[in-house]
Amino acid sequence: MVCVRQLEIDSKKMRAKAVSGKALVLLCIASFLAGSLLTRQTWYHQTAEVKNQVSVISNHVKLGKLPASRMGQDSDHNNRMLVEEKSGGIMGEVLKTHQAIQSLDRKITAMESKLAEAENRRADVGNSGERGYNQSIQKAFVVIGINTAFSSKKRRYSLRQTWLPQGEKLKKLEKEKGIVIRFVIGRSATPGGVLDKSIDSEDEEHKDFLRLNHIEGYHELSTKTRLYFSTAITLWDADFYVKVDDDVHLNLGALATTLARYRAKPRIYIGCMKSGPVLSDKVVKYHEPEFWKFGEEGNKYFRHATGQIYAISKDLAAYISTNAPILHRYANEDVSLGSWLIGLEVEHVDERSMCCGTPPDCEWKTQAGNVCVASFDWSCSGVCKSVDRMQDVHSSCGEGDGVVWNVNL
Secondary structure, three states: OHHHHHHHHHHHHOOOOOOOHHHHHHHHHHHHHHHHHHHHHHHHHHHHHHHHHHHHHHHHHHHHOOOHHHHHHHHHHHHHHHHHHHHHHHHHHHHHHHHHHHHHHHHHHHHHHHHHHHHHHHHHOOOOOOOOOOOOOEEEEEEEEEEOOOOOHHHHHHHHOOOOOOHHHHHHHHHHHOEEEEEEEEEOOOOOOHHHHHHHHHHHHHOOEEEEEEEOOHHHHHHHHHHHHHHHHHHEEEEEEEEEEOOOEEOHHHHHHHHHOOOOOOOEEEEEEEOOEOOOOOOOOOOOOOHHHHOOOOOEOOOEEEEEEEEEEHHHHHHHHHHHHHOOOOOOHHHHHHHHHOOOOOEEEEOHHHHEOOOOHHHHHHHOOOOOOEEOEHHHOEOOOHHHHHHHHHHHHOOOOOOHHHOOO
């Protein structure tokens, strides 16, 4: 039929040119043979594929010795098992990837912390006026900063005569035990004046000062505390940094033993935790100008270590150093420190041995074998009349001069 129609069309279009019947017949035969060949190849491939699938299924039935009636059921089961196996494998890979990402994130965080710490050290070296033997970063177990003032010369001498080693013993303690002790003080409002020269002369004699680039003042204690940690971490790579007042009695061996228990903790804040009232009355000593931030009148502060003595781990000192410009300072330095740490993943340790009373309290505890880390009078926020009484407190509550040398750090 195709040939006939083609013949009719061609005859109409090409009347002037005749086509032989033999040529048309050959063309029709060629078209038929080509169509037949194409159809046969397609059928052959489909048949072969079906046979191959049947053969595979038959082999599975024979090898498993299963009746053909269960073939469809087993096929569904196998498909389901395959899907479950693939799903389990995918979930396992997802879990492994998630764990790897978490591990990498922790490493990146640690590296960022170390980088920030190194940058702070490089930027801050030279801010401290310390003389002598701390010109580069030194490894230490603990740095103890004794907060002092220009007017506290007699207090400093009372400590040197009791619990604070002097001269070669101070250097030996630092070298053999990694216990660094310094009086922490800033500058006067008149640089190079009488007050600064007096401290320079005292430091030349005892080599036990850490000078801060800071103007001294009672109402600047929060700034001084912040700068102390920022400066200390640029000079010593220590596990702990301690701040203590110059009218507090301290047992160095007991302190080192206490801190050593928390050496494995990355973010630790140790002291006698309290929550005192927020004082809005302007005439009282510890008036809080920003009392309104703490809610209704009569509210208390959040829990924080009392300011006479406290310790923080290296990670927290590095945090303070890194973020110093944006850390808010309240009127009371112990509240300020507590506020800097309250929103972090920090372990607060309420260590009551760091706030024993003076004799007879610390004396009874010492006789019972519970040597106090620190002793002071709550009523005076330190040892009352410490210049006159520090020797008596040391005689009654001191652990003995040799104890700190026997502490295993």
